[in-house]
Amino acid sequence: MNIIDWIVLFGTLLSIVIYGVYKTRGSQNIESYLLGDKSMKWWTIGLSVMATQASAITFLSTPGQAFEDGMRFIQFYFSLPLAMVVLSVTVIPLYYRLKVYTAYEYLETRFDLKTRTLAALLFLIQRGLAAGITIYAPAIILSSILGWPLTLTNLIIGLLVIIYTVSGGTRAVSQTQKQQMAVMMGGMVVALLVLIWKLPEGIGFSEAVEVAGNMGKLHLVDLSLDFEDRYTLWSGMLGSFFLFLSYFGTDQSQVQRYISGKSITESRLGLLMNGLVKIPMQFLILFIGAMVFVFFQFYQPPVFFNEAVKEKIVHTVEGEQLAELEEEFTAVFLEKRETLAQALRQEGALARELYTKAELLQEKEDAIRMEVKEVIVAADPLAEPKDTDYVFITFIMNYLPHGLIGLLLAVIFSAAMSSTAGELNALASTTTVDIYKRSIKKEASEVHYLQSSKLFTVLWGLLAIAFATYATLLDNLIEAVNILGSLFYGSILGIFLVAFYIKRVKSNAVFYAALLAEAFVVICYFTTDLAFLWLNPLGCGVVIILGLLFQELENRKKVKR
Structure with missing residues (x-):
């Protein structure tokens, strides 16, 4: 890297932070801070939803996934549009009607406080760990490539995010994510164009596609029924469907993005935009990985990318x-x-x-x-013997011209910041509304809860930085995040589906069903070879079945009395 790369990198990052602080200065009440005064347009919601999901892991790990395993990871997203339609029809109107700050408030209305608290705690554990991975993923790679200490890289990412998230809350997150998405997608398109341009003379786009196809990197659909295979059409259409229903319907980091919309229509359009645009976006990133594979067929790659x-x-x-x-x-x-x-x-x-x-x-x-x-x-x-997460960054550092190196590093940092900001904002909201305000300090002023939300944002940010600093690299990073989500999302979704559709199941039945389901999912993950996507329908199904069984047993006890 030279001075041009450093100027592009830090100029981009500081511009985003300053823009976020400036555009959202002066949040004076809890509704403004947590819901952005419900003023978001649909395109802001759509971009914010995409940016929260598209962490640096997406841009670092996904090309490496395609380099190693081809493009069949795209099957993971096949059920996303259907999930967005289901949530737009069922969940969004419910959240608007109840005027909730978090998804978990609804559970107390439907069940009781302990069920609400359980769901909130499951979310806090899962998302708190994920926030650390979201920072750690780019930090471990960038620190290795740039020669920076890991702690310094974690601090730069974490502190930049904390500054504007604490300053402006939900509006700051949504406003900055628009700029970050522009940087991210613009940078990836430029990377693809330069990649094709850098191929040897006589090898153009069509030849590169021919090589990738014949070397097995463009296979998109796997129809096999192997339940130990992580990426097949069936795991993508069923396992991912449950994962997306839970992530976008019950995970506060996403719910907070769309309940801040001006209306139900704006929120629905934002989610539908995500469903329509996300698959082409992931296709582009995976295709870049396949083209990097082709590139390294003609330019010798290192035998080990780290x-x-x-x-x-x-x-x-x-x-x-x-x-x-x-x-x-x-x-x-x-x-x-x-x-x-x-x-x-x-x-x-x-x-x-x-x-x-x-x-x-x-x-x-x-x-x-x-x-x-x-x-x-x-x-x-x-x-760490796993090196596929270093494939794309190796191409960036060794083959892109100066200036573009800084831009692509800005893409990675921006992705880390956008996703982490959404997570910290949601963690602070859930901690404030579902735990602190509901069970610890029930009577206090709006100013007190506003300051508490900012304090919790800082605390979760520092915890994420600490976890990132002492974490250990987990296999492929994008898989690590999805595995972590799959350990919790099924149980949480089961609670919500029972709440929405099975009115005869009451609080005690669903509470104990969820506890047992979560334990069962964790045991299955550590003792079987079941592909992680199947943990989502498994956890959800166990909650529903046990909930019905426990309620039936409870009803019979009441009849005997």
Whole structure:
């Protein structure tokens, strides 16, 4: 990086923070701070909903996901439009009619205080941990690439977010997220254009797509019924459907975005915009990952993308073995590159034969990479062997021109800030409204609750920074966030579905059903190979079934009396 990159990076980030503070200065009451005076237009809601979900993990990890596994991760989003329609018809009118600050207020009206508190606590645990991952994900990678201490990177992201979130509350989050989405999507489009431009002479867009397709990176749909496979059409249409219903319908970080709309219509349009735009957005990001894969078919990639970790191993006992594997990797790469170049010049059966050979060489490359990871772990058991999250950032740092490096880093920081801001805002709202105001200090002035909300925002922000600083990298980062959500969302959604549609189930039945369902989901995750998306319908179904069973037992006891 040079001075131009630093100017672009910090100029972009500081402009967003200053804009957010300026546009939303002067929130003087709790409704203004938590709901933005219910003044948001549908496009602001839609962009804010998308930006809250699209964390830095999306822009760092998703291209790496496509690089390694192809584009079938897109199936995860296939049920999103349907979920948005269901929520627009059922949930939004209910929240507006009850005039709630949080989703969990409704549960006390329908059940009782303990059920409301349980749902709120499940959300706080899940989202509090997720906020730490949201900061940690870009911080661990950026600190490695830029040579910054991890603590410093966490602090920069966390403190910038805290400044404008504390200053303006929900309106600050929504206003800044519009700017952040523009930076994020603009930066990704520029990255794709530069990527295609940087391909070797004679290899244009159509040739790149041909290579990606023949190397298995453009397969979008998997019809298999393997319940241990994380990404199939069925897990995407069913498992993700329940995840999206819970995330957008019961997770306060999203509910707070759309209940701040000017009207039911504005909120509905905002959610529907998210449902329509999110899939093309994810397709673009995954496609960039597939194109990065093509790029590294013609420009030699590192045998291990986390160079900082690899450099530590070079001077150890295992360094000689690592060097031998790198030589072997280079030989295989050169043969594969020549094979692909020949395939592009041929047609028909001969081309297919050459692509088959290239795929076999790719498998050999992958096997060498696995050996390298084993060597790295043998040299340093604490080293993280998963390196796909470093694929895209490696391309950015090594192949983009100066200025664009700063822009793409601004994309990553902006994504981290936008998602974290939405999470901190929701955590503070839920803590204030559902815990503090309802059960701890029931009678106080509006000014007191406003100041409490700001204090809770700071506290959750500091907790997120602390968690991010001491966290350990979890497999693929985008999967880590979705796994964490899947551990809790099913149970929370089950509570809400019972509340909405099964009126005969009362508070005690659903409360104990939710506790047992949550324990069952956690046990299933740690003791079985069930793909994490299936935990969402599983948790939801257990809450509903046990809720009906417990209520029936309670009714029978009453009859006997």
